[in-house]
Amino acid sequence: MVNNPLVAFQEAMQAAGVFLAADTHITPDGQLHRARAADDKAGALSIWYNFHPDAPASGAAGNWRTGARLTWCGKRLQALTSVERETLRLRIEEDKRRAQVATEARHRDAARRALRVWNDSAPAAARHPYLDRKGIAPGIARQSGASLVLPIVDFIGQLRGLQFIDAEGQKRFISGMAKAGHFIPSGGTPSPDRPLWIAEGHATACTLSALQPGVVVIAVRCRKPCQRRHRSP
Structure with missing residues (x-):
């Protein structure tokens, strides 16, 4: 001892x-x-x-x-x-x-x-500095103050948390949320009849979604570079 x-x-x-x-x-x-x-x-x-x-x-x-x-x-x-x-x-x-x-x-x-903040947030401004720099449309993003608000959901569509992105591009998650197995539905909701691509980050997912309209693209928080997947989980 x-x-x-x-x-x-x-x-x-x-x-x-x-x-x-x-x-x-x-x-x-x-x-x-x-x-x-x-x-x-x-x-x-x-x-x-x-x-x-x-x-x-x-x-x-x-x-x-x-x-x-x-x-x-x-x-x-x-x-x-x-x-x-x-x-x-x-x-x-x-x-x-x-x-x-x-x-x-x-x-x-x-x-x-997260649900309270999401419900209280307005649609994102089209000329938000982060969206302008990335060259993407607001899409599903909402806005609270100067920060974009993005939903983190599970595969049945239930809201599990939020990601905030400020004007300088700094990102943070709502504290205490479960991240594993959850994602930002940047380019649609996963379904068995559409290819699924997984990207690291909302801006990348939005860009891929615009280039490939027939593909569902979701953004996840990765420790290693993500690979594109052409099948549903």
């Missing part, structure tokens, strides 16, 4: 890319907590954690925004007794369940906020 499990847990968090704000302290009560990340904006709580101080000291943590996460134990697995192994197994299962419940609640809240 390490001399200070709480310090060891914090070090493991940092090694996994989960960085707490400097003024944030971990509450060692075995419950799920939310906390500020070092690079969070004011009011944001991107980090979740759950630290168990009882033997064997263990914990789990992650950053909803970046996807970084870890599961930690203060003892090597080979050194655990059979009782400790079972205790750890049950804790991990419960920690995963709590984290999943919290994640789903964040996604539902983000979808509700």
Whole structure:
């Protein structure tokens, strides 16, 4: 057992890319907590954690925004007794369940906020600076203040979140939304009878859609360059 499990847990968090704000302290009560990340904006709580101080000291943590996460134990697995192994197994299962419940609640809240903003937004101005630079029409875009508002939907068309693009082209998503498996329907809604192309970014999707009217083009958030797909998922 390490001399200070709480310090060891914090070090493991940092090694996994989960960085707490400097003024944030971990509450060692075995419950799920939310906390500020070092690079969070004011009011944001991107980090979740759950630290168990009882033997064997263990914990789990992650950053909803970046996807970084870890599961930690203060003892090597080979050194655990059979009782400790079972205790750890049950804790991990419960920690995963709590984290999943919290994640789903964040996604539902983000979808509700997105719907309010979307309904309150006006059609995008045809001469919005971003649209002018990209040479694309407003299409499905709406506008809130100086920012374009784009819908993030799932494959049944349900609104899951929003992307905002300001006049300088800076992009951000509504906080807490689920991104995986969702997209901007820039060039129509996927259907079994039309080819589907996937692009990285709304402007690219709009350009492809204008060049190929018979193709459905959707925009997704990619970590790697997207490939065009000529089939429905």
